[in-house]
Amino acid sequence: MAYVNTVTDILNQWADYGVFAYVLPFLLIFAVVFGILSKTKVLGDNKGVQATISLAIGLLALQFDYVSNFFATITPYFGIGLIILLCGIILMGLIYKDGDKTGWLEKVFFGLGALIFLIVVITSISDSQLTGAYQFSEYWPAITAAVILLLLLALIIWGDKIGDKSSSGTTTR
Numbered sequence: 001m002a003y004v005n006t007v008t009d010i011l012n013q014w015a016d017y018g019v020f021a022y023v024l025p026f027l028l029i030f031a032v033v034f035g036i037l038s039k040t041k042v043l044g045d046n047k048g049v050q051a052t053i054s055l056a057i058g059l060l061a062l063q064f065d066y067v068s069n070f071f072a073t074i075t076p077y078f079g080i081g082l083i084i085l086l087c088g089i090i091l092m093g094l095i096y097k098d099g100d101k102t103g104w105l106e107k108v109f110f111g112l113g114a115l116i117f118l119i120v121v122i123t124s125i126s127d128s129q130l131t132g133a134y135q136f137s138e139y140w141p142a143i144t145a146a147v148i149l150l151l152l153l154a155l156i157i158w159g160d161k162i163g164d165k166s167s168s169g170t171t172t173r
Contacts, residue, residue: 021068029067030058074124081116088112118144 014020034054043049061067089109096105122144 026058077120081120
């Protein structure tokens with residue numbers, strides 16, 4: 001009887017070969033650095049130099065297991081956050097009207113996305129083996145409350161100026 005590889009077997013083999021811990025993080029770092037260097041043209045249009053720098057940064061980032069451990073920690077939370085956002089989009093699609101021009105939907109999903117982003121980052125940092133993660137995981141509720149308080153104070157102090165900018169303008173008679 002022939003041995004049949006399931007998807008689980010194949011993914012476990014890839015994990016044993018280091019595809020998830022080294023190859024995919026390297027490709028992601030390489031692509032992002034190369035894309036930034038290509039887009040900004042800070043080094044001109046020399047693709048060889050851009051590729052060499054991207055290769056060096058990608059390999060140096062994987063020299064120690066910090067990046068691999070961080071990717072292994074953040075990726076599952078990122079997937080959960082995407083699923084929550086997708087479910088929210090599907091549910092909002094039930095009540096959204098095509099003729100609605102108020103822009104409330106964009107604001108709601110920006111807020112939801114920002115909240116999910118903060119939760120993913122805070123949870124990932126708390127679970128990772130990064131230096132200082134233990135202290136952060138112990139004090140993150142106080143830090144979050146302080147940030148929210150500062151944002152509310154900024155809204156109270158400068159909120160009327162934000163409204164004035166959007167309503168100000170010249171009127172012709």
